[in-house]
Amino acid sequence: MLYPYIKALHLIFVVTWFAALFYMPRLFIYRIEAEDKPQTERDILAKQLNLMAKRLWVIIGWPSAVLATLFAVWLVIIQPMWLSEPWMLIKLAFVLLLFIYHWKIHLIQKQQEAGIIKHSSNWMRMFNEVATLVLFAVVFLVILKSIFNWIFGLVGMFVLGVLLMLGIRIYKRLRKEKGWEK
Template sequence: MSYTVLKSIHIIFVVSWFAGLFYLPRLLVYHAEAQAKGEPEKGILSKQFEKMEKILFNAIMIPAMFLTWITGLSLIYVAWLSSFGSQGWLHLKLGFVVAITVYHFVCRYLILQFRKGNFILSGTQLRLYNEIATILLVAVVFLVVAKNTLDWMYGLGGFVVFAIVIMAAVTIVKKIRNKA
């Protein structure tokens, strides 16, 4: 298999994985907020959200995560194995991918807690949590595109500023929504 075909397949699995990482926390927001409704609406919504969360996680997110890792490690083997030690951007990218994987499994933990009726995060907290995937994606994309041309201090500063802007935007939208 050529490098470009492998890279294309890797990107497809990354997109699939992130589709789930963006959508699942949104489902969790709605699931948590459904708890404020009266019965029978609360029970009906909870059962539906549990089903949607389970299918999304097991049928899309888990396979996409594993295939992202497999194709990504294959790319490292094919293209950078001989120079892996000198690819600082790649080490940092892998660190972010590990963080994305941890985020993935925290989503699983939240699903299991919600299924038990233990809503450990509010809708607002889940809205903020939902933005972590966006922040991590932006970091990885900039690393992959800029590689070693990215000045680490500017990159880190931009990453922190972007994270603050995203979190502030979520908080402002929540305040506007509460006033309306």
């Protein structure tokens, strides 16, 4: 009886966690691009973007990650046989990758808060797609479970990655041609 409620809460916090994972790199990109602005504008933008990133991370990012994990553990306690399913083990590997990605975002946020910019906005755009790839992989694994064709899935992930990278390159070219960088 409790299972569907726990599953619903798990899913809600996964969604809010991904919202933070998708938006944090966007804030990083804006912060990086603010470095090209005149000093006064750069200082104002840096202060505001750092504040937005910190609030998003502390109020939504970390709590959502923790709560999604707690509800996931609770679900596994209720249904321990899932851990014997191959799709679940692969899903957990993607979740581990997601936690590594989460930690990298945390480190970048701390660096930018300290005024340290280590990556270009283009690198950050590509980095931002990691969460997209993980989301696609996990959703397909959970929905398709054992009927998932692994070769088709692997090829699909590769094609999706290539399409995302092409999209980033096209966007970069459009930004230069249309003068959107200013």
